[in-house]
Amino acid sequence: MSAREDLENLLMGDLGMRGADADRIIDAYAHELAEEIRDESPQYNSDWTCWNAAADLIDPEVES
Numbered sequence: 334m335s336a337r338e339d340l341e342n343l344l345m346g347d348l349g350m351r352g353a354d355a356d357r358i359i360d361a362y363a364h365e366l367a368e369e370i371r372d373e374s375p376q377y378n379s380d381w382t383c384w385n386a387a388a389d390l391i392d393p394e395v396e397s
Contacts (some may be wrong), residue, residue: 360393367392 334342337359344355367388389395 363391364394367395 340359341352341355344350344358345352350358370384370388370391373384
């Protein structure tokens, strides 16, 4: 089972949240994490293209 599935099960089972609401919260959090990576990348690596590519992998708002 993936971490996402574990989190969905927790939100839907223990907290009684609907599946769509759980997915919305998980996606929003993943997007926030990706944005944090994008904001930090120029400070730590002058060649930060790879940081943006990594952020895109976890960002559900990025089209693949």
